[in-house]
Amino acid sequence: MKQSIAIDMDETVADTLSRHLEWYCKEFGVSLNKKDMKGKRIYDVVSKENLDTVKNYPNHPDFFKDLPVFEDAVSVIQELSIKYDIYFVSAAMEYPNSFNAKYEWLKQHFSFISDMNYIFCGYKGMLNCDYLIDDSSRHIDAFNGDGYLFNAPHNSEQTNYKRINSWAEIGALFA
Amino acid sequence: MKQSIAIDMDETVADTLSRHLEWYCKEFGVSLNKKDMKGKRIYDVVSKENLDTVKNYPNHPDFFKDLPVFEDAVSVIQELSIKYDIYFVSAAMEYPNSFNAKYEWLKQHFSFISDMNYIFCGYKGMLNCDYLIDDSSRHIDAFNGDGYLFNAPHNSEQTNYKRINSWAEIGALFA
Numbered sequence: 001m002k003q004s005i006a007i008d009m010d011e012t013v014a015d016t017l018s019r020h021l022e023w024y025c026k027e028f029g030v031s032l033n034k035k036d037m038k039g040k041r042i043y044d045v046v047s048k049e050n051l052d053t054v055k056n057y058p059n060h061p062d063f064f065k066d067l068p069v070f071e072d073a074v075s076v077i078q079e080l081s082i083k084y085d086i087y088f089v090s091a092a093m094e095y096p097n098s099f100n101a102k103y104e105w106l107k108q109h110f111s112f113i114s115d116m117n118y119i120f121c122g123y124k125g126m127l128n129c130d131y132l133i134d135d136s137s138r139h140i141d142a143f144n145g146d147g148y149l150f151n152a153p154h155n156s157e158q159t160n161y162k163r164i165n166s167w168a169e170i171g172a173l174f175a
Numbered sequence: 176m177k178q179s180i181a182i183d184m185d186e187t188v189a190d191t192l193s194r195h196l197e198w199y200c201k202e203f204g205v206s207l208n209k210k211d212m213k214g215k216r217i218y219d220v221v222s223k224e225n226l227d228t229v230k231n232y233p234n235h236p237d238f239f240k241d242l243p244v245f246e247d248a249v250s251v252i253q254e255l256s257i258k259y260d261i262y263f264v265s266a267a268m269e270y271p272n273s274f275n276a277k278y279e280w281l282k283q284h285f286s287f288i289s290d291m292n293y294i295f296c297g298y299k300g301m302l303n304c305d306y307l308i309d310d311s312s313r314h315i316d317a318f319n320g321d322g323y324l325f326n327a328p329h330n331s332e333q334t335n336y337k338r339i340n341s342w343a344e345i346g347a348l349f350a
Contacts, residue, residue, distance in 0.1 A: 004301065087301055093290045099274035115268045116297025123291050126179065126262055128303035128319055144303055 002085045005174070006119070006127050006143075007077065008134035009090040009102060012150045013109075015068040016058065017042065023057055024050075037153035044154075059097035064105045072167035078112055080174055086113050087129060091139070092120035133170065137161055148173075177260045180349070181294070181302050181318075182252065183309035184265040184277060187325045188284075190243040191233065192217065198232055199225075212328035219329075234272035239280040247342035253287055255349055261288050262304060266314070267295035308345065312336055323348075 010016040020042040021032055028050055037045065046054045057063055077086060088110070092102055099120060106118055124132065125142035132143045133150055137158050140147030148170075149161035164170055185191040195217040196207055203225055212220065221229045232238055252261060263285070267277055274295060281293055299307065300317035307318045308325050312333050315322030323345075324336035339345055 006301070091291075092295075093278075093293055096275065096278050096290070099278070099295070100271065103268075103271050103274070114297065115271070116266075118268055118297065119301065120267075120274070120295040121291075122289065122293065126181070126294065126303050128301050 002083065003131070004085040004087060004129040005080060005131045005133065006087045006089040006124070006129040006145075008132070008136070008139065008150070009088060009092075009106070010058075011135040011152045011154075012133055013070055013073045013077070013088075014064070014105065015070055016063075017153065019063060019067055020054065020057060023063075024054055027053070034153055039154065039157040041154040058095040061097070061101050064098065064101035067105060069109050070167055072171065074109060076167040076171040077110060079171060081112060084131075084174065085117070085129075087117045087119055087127075088113065089119040089121065089124060089127060089129075089132070091122055091124065091136075093122035131174075133164065177258065178306070179260040179262060179304040180255060180306045180308065181262045181264040181299070181304040181320075183307070183311070183314065183325070184263060184267075184281070185233075186310040186327045186329075187308055188245055188248045188252070188263075189239070189280065190245055191238075192328065194238060194242055195229065195232060198238075199229055202228070209328055214329065214332040216329040233270040236272070236276050239273065239276035242280060244284050245342055247346065249284060251342040251346035252285060254346060256287060259349065260292070260304075262292045262294055262302075263288065264294040264296065264299060264302060264304075264307070266297055266299065266311075268297035306349075308339065 024046060025032055080086060088106055090102055092098055123142060124139040127143060130145050132145060132147045134140055135150045135152040135155055137149060137155060140149060140161060148164045149155055151163055151165045199221060200207055263281055265277055267273055298317060299314040302318060305320045307320060307322045309315055310325045310327040310330055312324060312330060315324060315336060323339045324330055326338055326340045
């Protein structure tokens with residue numbers, strides 16, 4: 001039986017932070033980039049009165065449209081899918097209006113993974129997979145298998161996790 | 176730590192068969208009821224030329240609207256939620272246009288269960304829960320924990336499973 005890898009979406013394969021920054025800067029005329037985000041989530045840096053607006057961005061049907069895939073994610077996951085069962089696991093319940101956009105985005109970029117292997121959930125403690133790759137330490141904390149923290153500005157100061165910096169690194173690790 | 180129960184939606188808490196029969200009979204002027212369905216799914220009884228139409232019903236936004244909840248499901252699950260972690264686990268990936276309707280239906284009828292405990296998936300073999308209550312034997316086959324087959328016309332002739340006939344029976348079993 002193949003081992004299984006659960007792969008998060010936002011900030012693990014999908015560059016949602018770029019979209020957040022793009023929309024926030026455009027709407028509120030501010031200048032922010034990824035370098036300003038060390039140790040912070042987007043919600044930590046926006047002003048209090050704009051917080052609800054920014055928190056709602058992922059519910060917009062266009063948020064996922066044309067969203068970049070992280071470098072090497074497609075080719076590495078395609079290679080891994082030969083040896084492992086791959087699941088895409090997104091805490092999509094946090095953004096109930098994002099279901100269809102997330103589904104379409106996965107279909108578009110990872111057509112070689114069956115949609116039967118997509119999981120939209122809230123809590124990731126109920127996953128019965130061998131590995132989880134995720135940018136959120138709280139999901140790795142809840143997970144019962146072997147978790148890897150995918151490097152992101154907001155988690156850059158967290159030291160208690162096995163950090164992975166790129167999809168190329170994942171390819172080598174799971175080869 | 177609480178034990179966990181994963182609960183399927185369609186034909187386990189939601190009476191989707193009634194809606195299927197209602198729409199099919201109305202659209203094609205036929206007469207069918209649950210008694211005609213012994214050992215059969217709706218897709219086994221509709222004529223070949225209407226199959227695609229009927230298969231597409233659950234993708235319609237109104238399919239889940241006003242859909243009945245099975246008797247005692249709400250009160251029993253509310254009681255169980257004190258002692259167990261409850262997850263609603265639907266193979267919603269089979270009907271990608273049903274995500275929002277399913278989400279709203281669960282919110283409407285089971286507001287006491289956090290949406291963080293909803294899981295929309297395809298395959299249920301990746302669930303790390305103690306129990307699964309499901310009308311589909313294939314999901315119980317894939318599940319790693321202790322599975323109970325919720326009685327439905329289509330599964331009435333399957334004998335290799337622990338069968339549960341009602342939510343009242345579930346309430347007594349897990350008390």
